[in-house]
Amino acid sequence: MLLGIDLGTSSVKAVLLDQGRAVASASRGYRVDRPRPRWAESSPDDWWQATIGAVRGVVSTRHDAVSAIGLSGQMHGVVMTDAHGDASRPAILWADQRSLPALAAWHALDESSRRRLANPLVDGMAGPALRWLRDHEPATYGEAAWALQPKDWLRARLTGKVAGDHSDASATLLYDLPAGGWAMDVVEALGLRADLLPPLLESTAVAGLLTFAAADDLGLPAGVAVAAGAADTAAAALGTRLVEPGPVQLTVGTGGQVLTVLAQPAPDEQLRTHLYRAAVPDRWYAMAASKNVGQALEWVRAVFAVTWDTWYQEAFAVPPGAEGVRFLPYVTGERAPVFDPCAAGAWTGLRSDHRRGHLLRAALEGVAFALHGCLDALAGRGVCVDEVLLAGGGSTDPRWRQLLADVTGARLLQAPAVDASARGAALLAGLATGQIAMPQPATGGAVLAEPGPDHEIYAAMTDVQHDLYRRLHHPSVQPRDA
Numbered sequence: 001m002l003l004g005i006d007l008g009t010s011s012v013k014a015v016l017l018d019q020g021r022a023v024a025s026a027s028r029g030y031r032v033d034r035p036r037p038r039w040a041e042s043s044p045d046d047w048w049q050a051t052i053g054a055v056r057g058v059v060s061t062r063h064d065a066v067s068a069i070g071l072s073g074q075m076h077g078v079v080m081t082d083a084h085g086d087a088s089r090p091a092i093l094w095a096d097q098r099s100l101p102a103l104a105a106w107h108a109l110d111e112s113s114r115r116r117l118a119n120p121l122v123d124g125m126a127g128p129a130l131r132w133l134r135d136h137e138p139a140t141y142g143e144a145a146w147a148l149q150p151k152d153w154l155r156a157r158l159t160g161k162v163a164g165d166h167s168d169a170s171a172t173l174l175y176d177l178p179a180g181g182w183a184m185d186v187v188e189a190l191g192l193r194a195d196l197l198p199p200l201l202e203s204t205a206v207a208g209l210l211t212f213a214a215a216d217d218l219g220l221p222a223g224v225a226v227a228a229g230a231a232d233t234a235a236a237a238l239g240t241r242l243v244e245p246g247p248v249q250l251t252v253g254t255g256g257q258v259l260t261v262l263a264q265p266a267p268d269e270q271l272r273t274h275l276y277r278a279a280v281p282d283r284w285y286a287m288a289a290s291k292n293v294g295q296a297l298e299w300v301r302a303v304f305a306v307t308w309d310t311w312y313q314e315a316f317a318v319p320p321g322a323e324g325v326r327f328l329p330y331v332t333g334e335r336a337p338v339f340d341p342c343a344a345g346a347w348t349g350l351r352s353d354h355r356r357g358h359l360l361r362a363a364l365e366g367v368a369f370a371l372h373g374c375l376d377a378l379a380g381r382g383v384c385v386d387e388v389l390l391a392g393g394g395s396t397d398p399r400w401r402q403l404l405a406d407v408t409g410a411r412l413l414q415a416p417a418v419d420a421s422a423r424g425a426a427l428l429a430g431l432a433t434g435q436i437a438m439p440q441p442a443t444g445g446a447v448l449a450e451p452g453p454d455h456e457i458y459a460a461m462t463d464v465q466h467d468l469y470r471r472l473h474h475p476s477v478q479p480r481d482a
Contacts, residue, residue: 004426026057070429071229073151085156099128159208227432230279239424241442256293314357327366337373414445
């Protein structure tokens with residue numbers, strides 16, 4: 001059996017596959033700490049305890065049957081460690097915005113260097129976070145042996161060996177996409193320590209064997225092969241069999257991602273989309289990502305102290321368009337389509353006859369329009385987005401799916417797997433050890449939703465909704481250097 005472990009932003013999930021079929025899954029949560037405004041951190045020790053609970057939850061009496069382990073994990077984070085892989089401070093996460101001032105160093109690079117990075121220069125990436133640590137925590141930075149991505153830290157805990165993989169590395173703003181490795185000249189130009197960056201493996205490589213200590217914690221036999229693994233988005237694409245160019249996948253989770261696989265590392269000339277290495281060799285993917293999907297909706301839910309059932313009941317009792325109420329979901333800045341770390345959220349169009357349901361309906365619509373902007377960004381590369389595979393735990397309610405189809409104008413098909421990132425991690429374990437062959441490319445499953453009569457209402461709102469950001473944005477408001 002193949003064990004996949006997905007280290008997410010707020011929880012870790014473990015999935016056990018037997019001949020390609022999931023026979024068990026379990027998850028355990030942990031905190032995201034925000035000790036200061038715009039900061040987001042987690043304790044790697046919390047990750048490990050949650051991993052122990054999730055793995056023990058799936059292996060149970062089947063521990064001797066686990067033949068290989070694969071990993072996926074949240075992207076862009078930084079875990080500073082000593083030579084043994086032990087974390088020296090809390091991990092800085094992708095949702096953290098403290099590194100915004102550090103991006104000035106990337107903007108100062110020559111055009112050739114920026115083009116080789118092949119990505120928009122945005123906060124929250126590992127490179128700028130590392131620069132922040134250099135400038136603000138010099139002791140931690142100077143004494144560290146490694147700067148690891150979250151799943152790479154977990155792998156070091158499992159195997160005692162330190163390495164990175166290309167899919168995560170390509171999303172750091174320290175990676176040369178055309179050359180396929182660390183951009184060491186860029187690292188030097190940025191004044192960063194090249195020795196902090198781990199050697200890179202293919203996601204499908206065996207990175208090491210499970211140590212006796214880790215095996216004892218997890219309830220597994222020592223010596224099980226551990227695959228290098230991949231970034232969660234890359235693993236999810238493998239998990240849903242998105243391995244060849246053509247299909248487009250929309251993942252709705254804490255953030256939202258729209259992606260398609262590429263046969264060549266072709267950057268977006270206008271940098272509206274990201275370009276990263278895929279989990280399978282000789283493949284890349286173009287992606288437009290929103291930070292404010294589940295993250296924004298959870299913020300709204302906490303503000304109003306409502307359950308999801310109450311939210312949906314009240315929101316869908318309100319007609320499309322929320323009777324003039326509009327919502328901008330940019331509560332943590334935004335990537336696509338605006339690429340503005342200072343973007344802010346807002347409700348507008350409020351009247352005295354509006355009730356909570358109007359604001360809740362508008363919040364769903366605002367997030368759906370943000371995802372529409374991501375699809376538009378991918379369409380700008382010449383990708384057809386009329387039909388997309390829908391994945392992610394934040395897209396299960398049929399009314400929400402219908403709203404997504406109506407706003408985006410896309411036909412939504414069932415992605416061919418659930419728990420896609422963890423499943424992809426397990427498949428990487430099988431590929432690394434030769435136990436399975438590369439999955440066949442995805443084909444669309446059942447139709448989940450397609451644009452209905454409300455699509456015309458939302459199409460008429462699109463320009464106004466997207467223009468709302470421009471009209472409300474205050475460029476003079478900039479975060480202070482933390």
